[in-house]
Amino acid sequence: MAKERIIAGLDLGTTKICAIIGEATVNGEVRIVGVGTAASYGIRTGMVVNIDQTAAAIRKAVEDAERMAGVKVGSLYTGIAGGHIRGLDSRGVVAVSHPDKGITDADVRRVLDAAKAVTMPKDTELIHLLPQGFIVDDQPGIKEPIGISGVRLEAEVYIITGAVTAAQNVYKSVNQAGRRIKELVLQPLASSYAVCSPDETELGVAVVDIGGGTTDIALFFEGALRYIAVVGLGGRNVTNDVAIGLSTPLDQAEQIKKEHGCSFLSMVDDKEKIQVPMVGGRPPKEVPKGLLSSIIQPRMEEIFNFTLREIRRSDYAELLPAGIILTGGGAMLEGSTQQVEQVFGMPAKIGMPQGVTGLADAIQSPIYSTAVGLLHYSVSRTDDKIQRDRYQLGPSGTFSKVKQWFNNFL
Ligand SMILES: Nc1ncnc2c1ncn2[C@@H]1O[C@H](COP(=O)(O)OP(=O)(O)OP(=O)(O)O)[C@@H](O)[C@H]1O
Ligand SMILES: [Mg+2]
Structure with missing residues (x-):
């Protein structure tokens, strides 16, 4: 029998805070087992402006979802949004280590690191590094470069950054509610996982x-x-x-x-x-x-x-x-x-949020797209471990400094 894994998403919206708990099966399906919502008073235009109020609403939403699911969740994929979020195009170029053997995973890591090394304003941190395509020698439009022979590897990436302080306020609110953030995810990216084919x-x-x-x-x-x-x-x-x-x-x-x-x-x-x-x-x-x-x-x-x-x-x-x-x-x-x-x-x-079973009726509204999408995102990240390690920069990636700093206090 397929072993199920508990996953949880937390959408911090301006009008409501929503926690959804799901079971992810090994074949990538998501079964909704718990939903909890609370009115949101501490968030304005997508950003936390009152930590106490936000923490109280998170606590209520997560506890309600846990009660419905009959399970406890430790960490949650959490949405981040607001006017501080920026998207910028960048590229990186490296020489392939062993052109005769073909491009390796290490080459891809290096080229993505090179693309990441853009000058970001001092108080911003990386949220997502999203490869758009690779160019091997002069051949553009390559989605999967590993194994291809070539001398020069170039990556085009889209980088999403956010203000460190805005992220800190999200961490503070979640931590004050007694929970941990598994990963911060851009809210509209999460929503798209739920509504797009x-x-x-x-x-x-x-x-x-x-x-x-x-x-x-x-x-x-x-x-x-x-x-x-x-x-x-x-x-x-x-x-x-x-x-x-x-x-x-x-x-x-x-x-x-x-x-x-x-x-x-x-x-x-x-x-x-x-x-x-x-x-x-x-x-x-x-x-x-x-x-x-x-x-x-x-x-x-x-x-x-x-x-x-x-x-x-x-x-x-x-x-x-x-x-x-x-x-x-x-x-x-x-x-x-x-x-x-x-x-x-x-x-x-x-x-409408799609691709889930279980308590699917409870989330049949576009207000749940972000929270449901966070669960799909979680599955796509953990299912494709290579993708996660390579593209999302592993433990040194997503808001790592802020995250480490906050988790030290738990
Ligand atoms: N049936 C409806 N017709 C019109 N508007 C609606 C309806 N239901 C909800 N809304 C509006 O949707 C808004 C809330 O949407 P949603 O729950 O997606 O926001 P949020 O995630 O809390 O906020 P944000 O994403 O901006 O941080 C409210 O302004 C509400 O008035
Ligand atoms: Mg929203």
Whole structure:
């Protein structure tokens, strides 16, 4: 019988903190066994701003997931996001040690180390080193160079960095909640593991995760992550606009948005009316649904226009035949795919977390894409040990200094 291994993902979102526990089988399947969520008050636009509040929410989410799963988890794959994240292209070149014998694993390590040695600003650290392709002598586009004969090996990589202080605050929060971080993972990269098929990432696709505080963009082409960007707006901005526009309290605005909101005005039947509770205990008002939509549409349009501008800044805007995959809670707004298709002129769909069994019903919402994706990411890393050791730099990689420093305190 296949031996199962317990894995856990922790999504630190602006509106909710979510822990998911899964069992990974040897053939790479993920069975969800526990889900826990807690409202998030200590995170703003993807970054921890209050450690006590974040730690308390992590503790609750993880304990709830553990109770459901009937297991304890020690360490969790944890998402990191925010405006401090940067993606940059780099390359490295080395001479192949034994050209006659072919390129070895050691050569690949050396070339990736060379590509990594870019000047990073002082207060940033490496989160991911993602090989894009190798060039052997003058032959480009090689995905797996080992064994190929050649004299000169060149690697093209995409490097994701983050601010050391932002990472420290994530470590502090998780550690204060009595847990350890197994590895920090870029949130939109994690989401894409849950919502994209290999065909889509191979063809070219944009994953747009509309959260509460930010909209995270990740572009994939020929199977690799090529470009990331963040727009500092999300569903919370829409809710604020509704609260102000309809003079209703924030929690009511949130509910009205979810129940009746539509970001595509032409889809709304203007004869339909909705009841809106007023601030300050004044009597509720009846307003046409079209009015609500006319508040929501411009804000969503702003988010999508910024998103499109970011995509156009990359070299991949014309290389996205698989279109746009919208995920995150903001994607659930009625009319969002239609609006994206109009603004972008590309096909769009909603990305739900996929590829899991067990309590799959409990995570059937785009708000769980990041947490579910962290489990898929965990499986891909541990299944492919060579990949992990070679590409993710082993123990000296991911936020190693910060991680070591914090784990010394446990
Ligand atoms: N049915 C719905 N219709 C419209 N918006 C929705 C719906 N459900 C959730 N949302 C919005 O989704 C947002 C939360 O999404 P999500 O849980 O993905 O964010 P998060 O991960 O906490 O935040 P972030 O990723 O920005 O840190 C909220 O702004 C909420 O209003
Ligand atoms: Mg999120």
